[in-house]
Amino acid sequence: MVTHESGGHHHPPTGFIRKYIFSVDHKVIGIQYYFLALFSVFLGMTLSLLMRIHLVWPAAKLPFTPGGVMTPEQYLALVTMHGTIMVFMVLTTAPQSGFGNYILPIQIGAEDMAFPVLNMLSFWVTFVSLMVMVTAFFVTGGAPISGWTAYPTLSALGQITGPGQGAGQTLWVIGLGIFCVASLLGALNFITTTIDLRAKGMTFGRLPLTVWAWLITAVLALLAFGVLLAACILLLLDRTAGTSFFIPGGLVVTDTPITWHKGGSPLLWQHLFWFFGHPEVYIAILPGMGVASHVLSTFSRKPVFGYRAMVGAMCAIGFLGFCVWGHHMFISGMSPYSAFAFSLMTMTIGVPSAIKTFNWLGTLWGAQIRFTTAMLFALGFVSLFVTGGLSGLFLAQPSLDLYLHDTYFVVAHFHLIMGVAAIFGIFSATYFWYPKMFGRMLNESIGRLHFWITFVGVYCIFMPMHFLGLAGHPRRYADLTGVNFLAPLHAVHYFITISAMVVITMQLLFLFNFFYSMKAGKIAGDNPYEATTLEWAIPSPPPFDNFAGQVPVVYRGAYEFGVPGAHADFIPQHLVPAKAGRSH
Amino acid sequence: MHRKISEKGSAAIAFCLALIIVAFTVITVYMFAAKSWWFPPAISAFGTQIDAQFHRTLVITGIVFVLAQLGLAWVIFRYRDQGRKVEFFEGNSTLEFVWTVATVVLFVGLGLYGEHAWAEAHFQGAAPGALQVEITGQQFAWNFRYAGPDGKWGQTKPELVSASSGNPLGLDPRDPAAKDDIVSPTMYVPEGREVEVLIRTQDVTHSFYVRELRLKQDAVPGMVIHMHFNATVPGEYEIACAELCGLGHYRMRSFLYVVSQADYDKWIRDQEAALQ
Amino acid sequence: MPGTITDDIEIIDAGRGGGTDVPSGGDDDGDGHGGGGLPAIPQRAYFTAIQLALAGIVMFFMALTSSFLVRKGLGDDWVSFTLPRILWANTLILLASSGAIQFARARLRSGDTQGFRRWWAITTALGALFLVGQFAAWRQLAAQGVFLVTNPSSSFFYLLTALHGLHLLGGIVALLYVTYRPWQRSRITQSTAADLVSIYWHFMDGLWIFLFALLYLGR
The missing domain is CATH 2.60.40.420 (Cupredoxins -  blue copper proteins)
Structure with missing residues (x-):
């Protein structure tokens, strides 16, 4: 391996606090983010489990519900917090801030992120944000009940509109604002690192697709989170200072006239929120696409099919992601003419998504697939991505949205594509990079069992929800007795709840595997998968400054597998051409 | 690492995964065809129009769904590791072009087709004397x-x-x-x-x-x-x-x-x- | 299926990748916090970062600007009020500070440390004076009975001036940082830091003129 002397090497910190708590090492910060997401995902799953149980057995005595039986407002508080925690603390945090932080600098041949102290700050600000949000559970009135979308005026008028809409909603807004700041700092760091800290020879055309995905995600985050921050500030002022950005005049809440507000526009919030919210969907799923492409190629022992098209498709998704927010608002009272335009843009964004699917199949075509658990999850990702993506073609049409909007059809759609597919990306990344991060392999037998149950299980949970939606079942209903037409749907709910209970319980397998393998896993070695990218050129786990002061030089693209005439079926990016064999 | 999984084990996994995907696809198609849980009958001409567009969309996405899932199952089973050499290729511009154009036509065409009902609901006002x-x-x-x-x-x-x-x-x-x-x-x-x-x-x-x-x-x-x-x-x-x-x-x-x-x-x- | 493969080239240096051109500004022995030194990075990374930061700030203020326009366009309750005249003076002060920071950079380039420090201090003072002036404008409005909640027009006035002021306060902290930072132990050079702060400062100047125009024309 030919290496470069970097400007000078530096030493790892010594004390426990500087090493593990307030560390500036991107690897430690990446793991901190990962653990924050791990805590959040189990919290979020627990909330959803309580919701599922309540829907099927409304009289059940549940833990964490004062008084024993869950009230509608408690159910809605769970809806809100489940959505918020999953979207921000799991789907935004784990794939981007977690794995991106750990792997991106190594994959581009950098010793750390560009701004390590800023990186540490991003994590701790995220941590504060989570703490602020979770506090909402413990204040008077409990957590907010307005959903993760927090539409005014329900979210703006305070306690009068319902329990949880007082202090709980205020904490939620503040927590979200803090999260925006953390994400902006993180995005800035990611982009700068990718642009300016690539090793010699690591051109943009040779970047692993994971790095491309993290880069584009960071650009989306940089441009989107500022808008959400602005919206949060306006909402906070409406709630606490008495301004009227989102609150119109003449309102009457349970016979009490609201006289101190006038003239505001609830739709303004929706526009600001979804201008952020749609890119946010891609912030959650793009890193998963990157990981899937990377893992599929590695275990197919083949180059990625259409590398340039893959990058182009991700850029197109990123760009179009900013032009389609209105498809969340077809029935919001927005101009029906703009709905027309938003609908066509949304149908268009399906095209790059379809290109990615075709290219994944192209990558697998003619392969010699090695079925590691990471690969299984990547294959599962493709299946889920197709299923979840296609239901988007229904929802992108405003005429069909007249019926399907805010039904369980939407719940099924976004859980499959943004929730479960993204989670499969995270799982794939976990099984793939765990050996690099902790020096030991995750147990493959437990891993495969985890995959089978999860893959079948998530389909059992979310496919039936399409039919609830087709039957017209509105989402966010705390109880199934309020409307008569829900009666025939009990059986479906029952099936979903049982599936959810099994799947969620079985995630303990993963948790066990995760901690058990840290001590008892098989020693991984530097490059257990015979992979090509730079993280496999260094020890597992990597030394403090990644390359021990010897930064590699990159000679080729990221996916040179099965090259005819080469000495091995893989050529690492840093291998000098003379050693690679007679190259084509 | 991959040597741990024998060729036989690899075949078993490939078979199981392909089978699950096929089974899931068949069950899904059956459920959508059986309509056990479905729309209530429409009570207006407009509703019938929406239903027609829904069915058009369902047929098109259904075909894409079946082809994609079965294609995935097929490559998983067919191209499992059997110790052979891979077929080396890094892409194919003609194919990329063809399927990009095909999806544009399909998706955008479907969207345009569906706008008719929306226009009726929203661009036209109510009939006089309503x-x-x-x-x-x-x-x-x-x-x-x-x-x-x-x-x-x-x-x-x-x-x-x-x-x-x-x-x-x-x-x-x-x-x-x-x-x-x-x-x-x-x-x-x-x-x-x-x-x-x-x-x-x-x-x-x-x-x-x-x-x-x-x-x-x-x-x-x-x-x-x-x-x-x-x-x-x-x-x-x-x-x-x-x-x-x-x-x-x-x-x-x-x-x-x-x-x-x-x-x-x-x-x-x-x-x-x-x-x- | 035929595939095309680009030939490997012996050594390719097309990327802007770092490595060789890193100035050895990185400190080996830590920065006094227990020996946790940071790896050196090329100075251009700081310029990338400031541009990205400005892009984020632009999106933030654009969101508020479109909220301003939408709110004014939709509501029927918009009452315009006279902007305090001191804002014109404040604008001149901020423009002058932008001039001062240019003088400071010129002095730094020509190696005149004393002159640099003097003009840098003048910039800082003018920045602080601008903030005092903005505060005075708030006081004048409050004396007229125009508060945050009086009307959406005043809500936006207070909000936009406050958020701009907060960003400018960050600029003042950065100015002071450049003044008091011990450069010999830092991975960023003094001239880079001065350039970054001046880019930010000019941007804040431009942003203020934009916001002032928005508030003035959109009253």
């Missing part, structure tokens, strides 16, 4: 107001709103136009008559939703939103709230009664008599 009904959402009830014989909406005032004393909309008793306004917790419309609804809310965002009409429209604070429909099948239909509006969201429902013109006239007369 029956006007004002729909007001509030936590957690619907109220329906008919202008009465004078055809004029009476004034409402926020400070007069009192659901408990029977004035949920805050009608101003000093306004003569308000005296004959009928306010009902359920909605009556004559069959086959164009109805224009004016959707508004008193407090938070609600959403007026009748499954059989294939119609849903948010009621947004500070706005009055016009929609129109023409129900042709008499019957009792549930009205639900489709936008999260607070703890009683799930029970915020009412009924739409589509009745004959004679029954409608009788209902109106009864309501007017009750006002006296």
